[in-house]
Amino acid sequence: MFEPVLLKNINMPDSYKLTSYMSSGGYQALKKALEMTPDSLIQMVKDSGLRGRGGAGFSTGLKWSFIPKDPTLQKYLCCNADEGEPGTFKDRAIIEYDPHQLIEGMVIASYAIGADTSYIYIRGEFSLGADRLEDAIKEAYQKNYLGKNILGTKFSHDIYVHRGAGAYICGEETALLESIEGRRALPRIKPPFPAHVGLFGKPTVINNVETLACIPHIVNRGAAWFASIGPAKSPGPKLFGISGSVNKPGLYELPMGTPLREIIFTHAGGIRPGKKLKAVIPGGVSAPMLTEKDLDTPMDFDSLAAKGTMLGSGAVVVIDDSMCIVKAALITHEFFHHESCGKCTPCREGLDWIVKVMRRIEHGQGKEGDMELLKKLCVDIFGRTFCPLGDGAVMALRGAFNNFTEEFEYHIKNKRCMVNGNR
Amino acid sequence: MLSEAAANEIKEIRKRYATARSCIMPCLYVVQREYGYITEEGMREIAKILGVQPVLVFEVSTFYTMYNKKPVGKYHVQVCTNISCSILDGEHIVDVISRKLGIKVKETTPDKKFTLSTVECLGSCGTAPMMQINDKYYENLNDAKVEDILNGLR
Numbered sequence: 058m059f060e061p062v063l064l065k066n067i068n069m070p071d072s073y074k075l076t077s078y079m080s081s082g083g084y085q086a087l088k089k090a091l092e093m094t095p096d097s098l099i100q101m102v103k104d105s106g107l108r109g110r111g112g113a114g115f116s117t118g119l120k121w122s123f124i125p126k127d128p129t130l131q132k133y134l135c136c137n138a139d140e141g142e143p144g145t146f147k148d149r150a151i152i153e154y155d156p157h158q159l160i161e162g163m164v165i166a167s168y169a170i171g172a173d174t175s176y177i178y179i180r181g182e183f184s185l186g187a188d189r190l191e192d193a194i195k196e197a198y199q200k201n202y203l204g205k206n207i208l209g210t211k212f213s214h215d216i217y218v219h220r221g222a223g224a225y226i227c228g229e230e231t232a233l234l235e236s237i238e239g240r241r242a243l244p245r246i247k248p249p250f251p252a253h254v255g256l257f258g259k260p261t262v263i264n265n266v267e268t269l270a271c272i273p274h275i276v277n278r279g280a281a282w283f284a285s286i287g288p289a290k291s292p293g294p295k296l297f298g299i300s301g302s303v304n305k306p307g308l309y310e311l312p313m314g315t316p317l318r319e320i321i322f323t324h325a326g327g328i329r330p331g332k333k334l335k336a337v338i339p340g341g342v343s344a345p346m347l348t349e350k351d352l353d354t355p356m357d358f359d360s361l362a363a364k365g366t367m368l369g370s371g372a373v374v375v376i377d378d379s380m381c382i383v384k385a386a387l388i389t390h391e392f393f394h395h396e397s398c399g400k401c402t403p404c405r406e407g408l409d410w411i412v413k414v415m416r417r418i419e420h421g422q423g424k425e426g427d428m429e430l431l432k433k434l435c436v437d438i439f440g441r442t443f444c445p446l447g448d449g450a451v452m453a454l455r456g457a458f459n460n461f462t463e464e465f466e467y468h469i470k471n472k473r474c475m476v477n478g479n480r
Numbered sequence: 481m482l483s484e485a486a487a488n489e490i491k492e493i494r495k496r497y498a499t500a501r502s503c504i505m506p507c508l509y510v511v512q513r514e515y516g517y518i519t520e521e522g523m524r525e526i527a528k529i530l531g532v533q534p535v536l537v538f539e540v541s542t543f544y545t546m547y548n549k550k551p552v553g554k555y556h557v558q559v560c561t562n563i564s565c566s567i568l569d570g571e572h573i574v575d576v577i578s579r580k581l582g583i584k585v586k587e588t589t590p591d592k593k594f595t596l597s598t599v600e601c602l603g604s605c606g607t608a609p610m611m612q613i614n615d616k617y618y619e620n621l622n623d624a625k626v627e628d629i630l631n632g633l634r
Binding site: 144217221236241299384388 | 505608
């Protein structure tokens with residue numbers, strides 16, 4: 058049985074309060090970190106092998122090391138708490154039930170990169186989470202874990218909460234920066250990367266909630282301990298959110314690399330009674346779906362990439378045999394279409410077109426040639442946009458096509474669904 | 481006119497950011513709370529207090545879906561119909577609410593008490609199907625639970 062790291066406090070009474078956090082060793086890592094040099098902290102995070110938990114899986118230590126060392130430059134840390142990838146509900150748990158874990162991670166990260174200010178960009182719907190963060194920040198100021206000359210050192214730091222207002226695109230790091238700057242959240246072209254030109258034009262690190270929550274544990278228990286959990290190339294504890302057609306949906310903390318089969322059948326209690334597993338989305342809806350034959354895949358960045366899909370946010374969505382894949386794909390693409398920011402033509406117009414074609418197929422008005430049309434639209438969108446939203450939509454659709462071609466064809470030919478019980 | 485408390489709140493918000501423009505999003509929430517939705521008057525007041533062009537406020541308000549450009553009912557019922565909720569029949573939850581309130585999606589009851597919307601993923605997939613009413617999440621829904629929740633708000 059894997060002993061939880063990130064979720065260890067979650068079942069404590071009033072787990073979101075400072076007193077609870079302190080009772081399990083809270084803010085010890087901050088004390089330790091402030092006695093280290095920023096460079097040795099960055100090296101420690103590099104050595105731990107921690108890779109970004111927001112989806113891209115980039116080395117966190119390496120990302121921090123890109124920040125210019127010039128002490129006269131203002132720098133920022135942004136915490137990406139705009140959890141919006143459908144199927145994902147992991148960061149919300151940390152924010153609502155253990156906000157101090159995040160705050161401690163943020164202060165350490167800010168010390169490492171030399172940032173005096175950070176922002177937590179939280180999606181607008183997480184009202185409870187935003188309130189808990191604001192309260193936790195107040196508590197941290199009272200104990201001088203935040204504010205001027207933290208714990209008697211020369212390091213000072215302020216954290217502010219910035220509430221989003223319902224736009225999935227803000228989870229894309231440059232769109233997030235635009236949003237904090239008070240603009241429409243249209244992604245920026247890269248380069249320049251945020252490490253050089255970020256928030257308000259200053260060097261900025263953007264890290265996901267779960268990534269930052271790992272930091273205090275790495276400082277407390279060492280890089281070698283973290284690196285020893287799970288596969289060598291993507292180690293550490295990982296939060297897996299399992300939803301859809303399973304008996305025990307919910308959030309599970311397991312070593313990175315736990316096989317998909319074990320997650321679904323051992324931890325999440327298997328498929329709901331009377332149903333059979335049909336498809337699994339392994340990392341939020343942008344990740345191409347897998348099927349029964351792929352269930353022994355270890356859930357880590359590299360193993361899933363080798364299967365042509367991705368770990369993404371670790372959001373496992375289980376689809377059973379009563380669900381029509383055409384319908385599932387339509388729901389997914391209605392989402393991407395709705396959330397496209399409208400900046401890049403291929404994504405804005407392409408997704409609109411895809412949704413129109415998908416709707417007619419789903420509603421029994423599909424035409425011969427629609428499959429080819431959809432495939433062509435995928436080619437026209439993929440890789441032709443500023444940010445990965447369009448790519449995600451294409452990957453999801455290709456995943457559905459490749460695994461369930463016959464369902465799309467049946468829909469078009471017979472003007473109805475091949476799955477029993479569906480319209 | 482914004483209340484004095486609201487105007488002071490905006491001044492506090494200004495201290496958190498390097499630029500006035502950054503305050504637009506939090507200020508829009510203040511306006512929404514004060515007027516019940518985003519009014520043109522409210523947006524012009526924000527622009528004036530922050531010293532930015534009104535168009536900069538307008539363009540932000542239209543980009544983000546949580547700023548209500550029209551009045552909504554006292555209770556804004558938002559049901560998730562994204563993938564995880566759909567697998568567990570979130571659409572049926574929409575139907576149940578729609579029948580119970582006698583309104584369709586995007587409509588408000590004549591007594592202005594309830595507005596019904598469908599929304600994209602709210603990050604509560606492990607407890608699907610779910611909905612949000614104003615700021616509060618209601619999870620693991622079924623017919624009886626929805627009935628109870630709505631009765632409790634009447």
